[in-house]
Amino acid sequence: MSRTLPRLLATGALALAGALVFTGCASAPSDAPSGDAGSTAAAGDVLPCIVSDEGGFDDQSFNQLGLEGTTLAAEALGTEHIDVQSQSESDYAPNIASLVDQGCTTIVTMGYLLAAATEEAALANPDVHFIMIDDNTIEADNVKGVVWDTSQAGFLVGYASASYSKSGKVGTYGGAQIPPVTLYMDGFARGVEYHNEQKGTDVQVIGWDADAQTGQFTGNFSDINAAKVLSQGILEQGVDVIVPVGGPIYQGAAQAIRESASPVALVGVDTDMFLSDPEYSDIWFTSIARDMPKSISEVIQASATGDFSNESYVGTLENGGVLMSPFHDFESLVDPALQGELDDIEAGIIDGTITIETPSAP
Secondary structure (H helix, E strand, C coil): CCCCCCCCCCCCHHHHHHHCCCCCCCCCCCCCCCCCHHHHHHHHCCCEEEECCCCCCCCCCHHHHHHHHHHHHHHHHCCCCEEECCCCHHHHHHHHHHHHHCCCCEEEEECHHHHHHHHHHHHHCCCCEEEEECCCCCCCCCEEEEEECHHHHHHHHHHHHHHHCCCCEEEEEECCCCHHHHHHHHHHHHHHHHHHHHHCCCCEEECEECCCCEECECCCCCCHHHHHHHHHHHHCCCCCEEEEECHHHHHHHHHHHHHCCCCCEEEEEECCHHHHCHHHCCCEEEEEEECHHHHHHHHHHHHHCCCCCCCCEEECCCCCCEEECCCHHHHHHCCCCHHHHHHHHHHHHHHCCCCCCCCCCC
């Protein structure tokens, strides 16, 4: 089977809940949680921890995948973990400080918006390892940036979406105009452009101009209603494929599609959303996915075994860090020749004969 279409393991919220050892909510707890986490750190010198962005660990996407990676690492190391959830940006710094105070040896910080708080904490605590997700700009010996070139998988999905579209219009929008978000959108838009060049079509991208780097955003990763309203505006312009980039905001798009009189296909991000949220299985076209749990787990385990490095990890099509999910229920609705074309495009991206123009490349 092509690497373009392997299945990702589902990461349902209920399954995760059963695996959690500690759960934080809003501001971090002031005392060590039950289970003697402090003594665990003292005895084994290994206590992996994680702090979410405002999307929360139940987003069925970005934060949930980070938590799964932390949980997998803790299980492999035979230790416990601590997780703490942020409700807003004002929680980031105090949540990280709380994890430092509880003796965490490795702290995973979820998302570009936590970069400033992560850098401040890392400089103040040089003996703690920090794993900065979706940002690799911090220059510190104890910070490892973990990023994924999602423009590569986004390019494949953009090409496939242009091939599938009957209206000649596809759409995308983001939670915030930051590089980890616009990277998805650039890849998607460039894939549509490539389809137009190769096939002589004129499929339009609504919601994002990759050349001007301007488009539509909800302003955060938690306002589902804002995402629904924004989605409705895009759908009214005639798109039949839409890509919301920003964790749980896809739920607003799904609600807008349900209420729309027109058939519209939904594209997920971060993981295979057909498996992660089967409630919308009939409208998931595909997903721009990345293997976050595996990557995060491996980096945590390396940290625990003395093999920590501040060299960035970059997930690509070549190393399997990013990929395009299967079409699932849409398999019979796409051009039979499409998969072969995607295989060729993937090979071209890997060998460099196809390049993707984006200022957000990691």
